[in-house]
Amino acid sequence: MKDQDRNDRESLEEIQAETTVSKNQTEQKQHKRRVRYKGTHPRSYQEKYKELQPEKYPETIEKVIQKGGTPVGMHISICVKEILDFLQIQPGQKGLDATLGYGGHTKEMLKCLQGQGHLYALDVDPIESVKTKERLEKAGYGEEILTIRQMNFADIDQIAREAGPFDFVLADLGVSSMQIDNPERGFTYKKEGPLDLRLNxxxxxxxxxxxxxxxxxxxxxxxxxxxxxxxxxxxxxxxxxxxxxxxxxxxxxxxxxxxxxxxxxxxxxxxxxxxxxxxxxxxxxxxxxxNSEFEVLYAFMEKLPAALAPGGRVAILTFHSGEDRIVKKAFKELKRAGIYSEIAQDVIRPSAEECTRNSRARSTKMRWAVRAKE
Structure with missing residues (x-):
């Protein structure tokens, strides 16, 4: 009888041991280690986890920028000084960032408001706009000073009816670096991904x-x-x-x-x-x-004057000749019609220093206009 009891206990211990081994193997299969940061130049999007978490790895981010690159998942705002110098934002004013993107321009305009007034921001991208909203909220810009809407900037008339007219408007056309860098979006031929190219x-x-x-x-x-x-x-x-x-x-x-x-x-x-x-x-x-980008831009330029307050200012950044032609022609025609009191006579470009620091700034052109006072 004692021998039987001993055999039963040994069998039970063997079963328990096998169960523990099986459980450990399952847990090991389920647990996946983070992709290691390979060397100094990781190639794949996933391997660049340091760049994708700028708040945790500021030194890595600064190294990439100092070398003239744009960290993956980020967007370095272009012509910030030139934009702010022209817009002349004052505390208490109401403004619109028609193309929120990574929120770099938005953040600088919010600083100018000094907690007084309000800034509205639009973005058609449902993926990046959520990330940007969280990023700006963590920086202290909540709904009391900033309202973000997932809208195409062609619908500027809708937001203007609700919140306008605006004292200042910024439109930074084209795509953001974080959209280009993500291979799942298909914006670049340099990385394998689905041929998508939709902003939304x-x-x-x-x-x-x-x-x-x-x-x-x-x-x-x-x-x-x-x-x-x-x-x-x-x-x-x-x-x-x-x-x-x-x-x-x-x-x-x-x-x-x-x-x-x-x-x-x-x-x-x-x-x-x-x-x-x-x-x-x-x-x-x-x-x-x-993305019907030319049609969207035509609609925006047509509706823009009605969204501006008398004396309101607008700055637009373009990145290729097709966009610049549309903006230039619209500003000139509406200046002749007396809708705008002033427009940029010459295109404004980023400084040589900025282009060295950010190679994606090289094709940028900035134009501006001032709404006539009624």
Whole structure:
């Protein structure tokens, strides 16, 4: 009987030991270590966790900036001094940041208000606007001084009816660095990701779907009109030929490879630089198309005067010739009509020092206007 009891106890202990081992193995499988920061130049988006957490790793962030780079997941605001010098924001005023983005410009304008007045901010991106709101709240800017709305700035008339007219307005066009850096958004040919390019991925169709809708002629026209692409026809022919054969053009790299193939007729010594520039222009053209960026800008420029208080000031940053032409023409026409009392006679550009510190500032142009006093 004693032998039986001893055998039973040993069997029970073996079962318990096996259960513990199994449990430990399960926990080990479930637990995943953070991706290590590989060397001094981690390549993948996930590996750059230090840059993605600027509040925890300020030294890493400063090193990246000092080298002329933009930390992943961040956006370095451009022409801040020039914007603030022109807007002349005073405590107690009411303003609008029509393109919130990372919130860098917003934060500087809020500082000028000194806790008096109110700033409204718009952003169509449901992913980044939430992050920016949390970031600004932690910095001490709550709803008593700042109101953030997920809206397209083409709807400036709606926010103006509710909160305007505004003493100052800022619009920083284009895409933010944190959108470009995230491969899941598909804004750059340099990283593998879905060919999406939507500022609001919850609405509309992706760039990959858009390519399936257009004809060869329409694609060539899009590339030429939206980005002055000199090889628009060659790229359109190659992309459409791939789609007709059933070959996918659904990722950023697949489109990049198609552009490389389209430009393979160029001399070898010219190909690398030509492909790079054509990729930049092609992605720009598709982004403008899927987000209806020119239509949105036209609507904004048309509704803008009614949203400004008499004597109100507006500054607009553009990043390519198509945007700048629309802004310049609208300001000039409305100046002649007496709607604006003053407009920028010459385009304002970032300083050489700023361009060295932030390479993404190089293509920036700033224009401004002052609403006539009634």
């Amino acid at each position: 991925p919850q609405k509309g169709v992706s760039a990959a779907e858009r390519l399936k809708e257009v004809t060869e002629e329409e694609l060539a026209g899009m590339l030429w009109e939206n980005s002055d692409e000199p090889y628009a026809e060659e790229i359109a022919v190659t992309v459409m030929e791939k789609l007709r054969k059933g070959e996918p053009v659904e990722t950023t790299i697949q489109l990049q490879k198609a552009i490389e193939e389209a430009l393979s007729f160029l001399p070898e010594r010219e190909q690398k630089e030509a492909v790079k520039k054509s990729c930049q222009r092609t992605f720009q053209a598709l982004r403008i198309d899927v």
